[in-house]
Amino acid sequence: MPHPEPHPPHATAPRAESSSAPGGFDLVLLGSGLGVYTLARAFHEEYGVVATVLTKVGIEPMRRSVTCDVRELGASASNEDLIDAALGLAAERGGVRPQLLLANADSLVQLMSDHREQLAEHYVMPMLEADTLERLSDKAEFARLCTEHGVATPRTEVIDLGAPREPDWQPPRTSIPFPVVMKAARTADMAGVHFAGKKKVWFLGDLEELAELVRSIAEAGYTGRLVVQELIPGDDTAEGSITAYTDAAGRVTLLCSARVLLGEHTPDALGRPAAMITTPFDDALEQARGLLEETGYRGFANFDVKRDPRDGTWRFFEVNPRIGRNNFYVSTAGANVSRFVVADAIEHRRIEPVTQVDEILYSLVPMPLLMRYVRDPALKRWVRTVARRGVRNPWTYPADGRWARRYARIVALNHVRKFLRHYPRPTDSGF
Known part of the structure; x- marks a missing residue:
């Protein structure tokens, strides 16, 4: 895969004009974990909104964060309990302001879709229709649709x-x-x-x-x-992530891509990016745009792709019907993800699409560990150049203070332990 020459960051990514008055809407998030925390962080940074998080079991960073009001239902709670909690919260608030409801797990997006009629009476839910969700969240059907629309897939x-x-x-x-x-x-x-x-x-x-x-x-x-x-040849560094948002008019208003440098290798997290560097995948971005627009998509989407060294094409593996666990790479590159959904679903405004973002290094792991797994000399030089401008860690929100920075260090050290156990040295296949 060609390596772009290191270069200074772009000018700040075009900003969607944002509402200056915080509290014009309420944000409710289903679930927990890094992807929900960084989504809450994006809204807090941009609008000053504190998300109400409904979850069975929360995580400590969210309990301590200024971005979240976490309401835990308990490990034995059912999915129906989550829906009841969401409906109860809406009744409690009485519909004074718009209630924006989002989730960042496939199972919870499906749960929202299954209860769409009940929830839609109280919540704004910018998400794809049930039939589109059914088609695209199924990897077998996704492969068929890719072939049908001329998108390369394994x-x-x-x-x-x-x-x-x-x-x-x-x-x-x-x-x-x-x-x-x-x-x-x-x-x-x-x-x-x-x-x-x-x-x-x-x-x-x-x-x-x-x-x-x-x-x-x-x-x-x-x-x-x-x-x-x-199996498409190549290790983790051949993989990529594309994050997108499609508005109610069917326009893709956000397209951002990042090259994976290292993915997690524990059995339950295999394939999750642990480190990425933002860079445009011009040909793949246009394929993603076409597929979203032609299938009638709505809301956030996250594509997993990989560059095939045999012919240089990007192969599309799947699309997640949500923003994705690692959405912070988009926000920290200058395109705060909350702007797109608020402009579309709350303010009902047409905004200019964003495809250019700053070049940044996103990482959950220490630099020495990351460089252990980046083997290509040109790629190593590029990563070091971008790292000198600062490594962006999603756990280190300044508003959450020193505790957040300590937690980020603990997470990084735990990653060292997990990589040494599950993926002690890089392989040509990434497995």
Whole structure:
């Protein structure tokens, strides 16, 4: 993959004109974790809004943060309890101001979609329609839509575990050459399924390994579809992230991309970017725009892509129907993500699309650990150049004070421990 020459940051990314009076709307977030914390931070930085976070179990940084009012329902709470809490909160507030409701997990976006009619009486929910969500959140269907719209994607086959199985049932074979990658077609469908060896993504070396895993998944009660895909060569540094927002008129008003430098490698977090550098993927951005506009998308979207070294094309793996866990890379590069949804859903204003952002290094890990896994000399030079302008860590919100900085250091040290255990040295495949 070519490496852009290091260069000074762009002029500050174009700002969507923002409402100057805080408190013109209330923000309610479902869920917890880094992606929700940084979403709350974006709204607090831009509008001074404190998010009400409804979650089963929160995390300590959010409990301590000035950005959040966390209301925990308890580990035993059901999804229905979350919906009841959201409806109860709306009744408590009495509809005095617009109530903006967002989530940043596939299962919670699906939950909002399933209860759209109830929630829409009280909340503004800028999200895609149920049929579009159904099509795009399914990785098997996403691959088909990519092919239909001329968007490059890995070769894909589907294993359907929803059909009745005979006692002598055997997992189907695949015609894709090994090694292959396998994942659940719909992440939300796998959320409540538990079995030994469960991961977000599996790297499989032969047919026997594939068959054994598929049997384990079926026996655990998973009845959805699995996608088997060709392995695109390249380590973590060949991967990329694209974040987008599509407004009510079907216009993509935000497109931002970043090259992944290092992804997490624990079984439950495999593939989550731990370090990224913002850079434009011009050809891939236009493909993402076309796919969103042609499918009638609405709201935030996050694409996982990878550059294929065999022909230089970006391959699209999936689109998450939400802003994504690592959304802070967009905000800290000069395009605060809250502006786009507020202009669209609260202020009902047309804004100029943003595609140019500052060049920044986003990282959750210490620089020495990051540089251990960046092997290409030109890429190393680029990363060091950008790092000299400052490394952006999502946990270190100045308004949250010294505690946030201490927490960021603890997270970084924990990453060292996890990488040394699960991915002690870089590999050509990233697995």
